[in-house]
Amino acid sequence: MSKQALTGTIIAAHGRHYLADADGQKLQCVTRGKKTNVAVGDVVKLTLTSNDQAVIDAITERKTLLYRSDQYKSKLLAANVTQLFIVVATEPGFTDDLVSRALVATEAAGIQAHLILNKVDVTESLQRTRERLTVYSKLGYPVHEVSAKTQPEQTVATLKPLLAGQSSILIGQSGMGKSSLINLLIPDADIAVREISAALDTGKHTTTFTRLYTMPELGEGTAIIDSPGFQEFGLYHLSEGMLERAFRDFQPYLGGCKYYNCRHLNEPQCPIRDAVASGEISPMRHALYGQLLHESAQTLY
Numbered sequence: 220m221s222k223q224a225l226t227g228t229i230i231a232a233h234g235r236h237y238l239a240d241a242d243g244q245k246l247q248c249v250t251r252g253k254k255t256n257v258a259v260g261d262v263v264k265l266t267l268t269s270n271d272q273a274v275i276d277a278i279t280e281r282k283t284l285l286y287r288s289d290q291y292k293s294k295l296l297a298a299n300v301t302q303l304f305i306v307v308a309t310e311p312g313f314t315d316d317l318v319s320r321a322l323v324a325t326e327a328a329g330i331q332a333h334l335i336l337n338k339v340d341v342t343e344s345l346q347r348t349r350e351r352l353t354v355y356s357k358l359g360y361p362v363h364e365v366s367a368k369t370q371p372e373q374t375v376a377t378l379k380p381l382l383a384g385q386s387s388i389l390i391g392q393s394g395m396g397k398s399s400l401i402n403l404l405i406p407d408a409d410i411a412v413r414e415i416s417a418a419l420d421t422g423k424h425t426t427t428f429t430r431l432y433t434m435p436e437l438g439e440g441t442a443i444i445d446s447p448g449f450q451e452f453g454l455y456h457l458s459e460g461m462l463e464r465a466f467r468d469f470q471p472y473l474g475g476c477k478y479y480n481c482r483h484l485n486e487p488q489c490p491i492r493d494a495v496a497s498g499e500i501s502p503m504r505h506a507l508y509g510q511l512l513h514e515s516a517q518t519l520y
């Protein structure tokens with residue numbers, strides 16, 4: 220058995236088991252020792268250990284790294300993504316908490332963010348949902364309206380140009396239609412998921428792992444990452460300074476506070492608090508900022 224060095228991209232992760240794609244060859248990979256610091260989207264240096272198995276020797280330098288965290292540890296979501304799409308829908312309702320947390324995470328990671336409003340065919344709640352989304356569009360986050368179910372061709376035509384040449388991750392709460400969108404964009408997604416489950420030996424009922432699909436027809440490097448739905452988007456790892464900069468709404472006011480170490484919560488002469496009072500900054504966003512500050516002070520690692 221010859222030891223051959225290869226470069227591959229991690230296309231799925233389940234626990235400490237990874238699947239890499241090296242020039243079209245799918246390889247089951249493990250890390251050396253107990254390391255679990257590999258993310259989907261990572262470009263890795265591999266040593267082949269059999270026809271379809273390899274050891275990860277090194278992770279090449281990441282352009283971006285998106286992660287979430289709780290009190291105890293952080294969890295890598297994806298590496299090298301250039302943009303994140305948050306899928307929301309007219310029904311069931313989405314929570315601003317998750318949307319805003321995802322946006323804060325993208326700002327901190329230097330990644331572009333877009334929203335996809337799915338199910339625009341549900342006209343009863345369309346107007347109200349659009350109104351809820353203006354807080355985000357006003358901040359410059361594009362909102363793309365689609366209907367995966369009733370206008371599939373148009374949905375694909377809207378999304379493909381946005382995906383071309385980019386590495387994109389899709390996230391969304393359960394029921395928003397993320398799987399429907401993935402299936403439209405990647406017609407073979409179901410087959411790919413079965414292959415990946417088999418290769419990673421996740422058991423036939425588990426499809427809850429992050430996976431990467433390449434879309435070479437949209438240009439070199441085009442990839443789309445589907446992440447399992449999650450309820451929590453903890454951002455305990457972000458420091459106070461990172462947090463205030465990750466709120467786009469705060470940016471025009473930063474530096475204008477009376478106290479140089481103002482936390483924009485109760486301090487007097489704080490232009491951010493003034494902007495909340497006058498309605499220029501949404502109270503929902505300011506409340507989340509306060510919650511995130513609180514979380515950031517709770518980390519135990």
Ligand SMILES: Nc1nc2c(ncn2[C@@H]2O[C@H](COP(=O)(O)OP(=O)(O)OP(=O)(O)O)[C@@H](O)[C@H]2O)c(=O)[nH]1
Pocket residue numbers: 337338339340341365366367368369391392393394395396397398399400448
């Ligand atoms: N009316 C309407 N229903 C849709 C549309 N897209 C998806 N749905 C429906 O919404 C439900 C949820 O869609 P999924 O694609 O499974 O949603 P998901 O976000 O992947 O949800 P999970 O699988 O729970 O993570 C399904 O019943 C879909 O048929 C749409 O454009 N319009």
Ligand SMILES: [Zn+2]
Pocket residue numbers: 476477481482483484486488489490491492
């Ligand atoms: Zn302030």
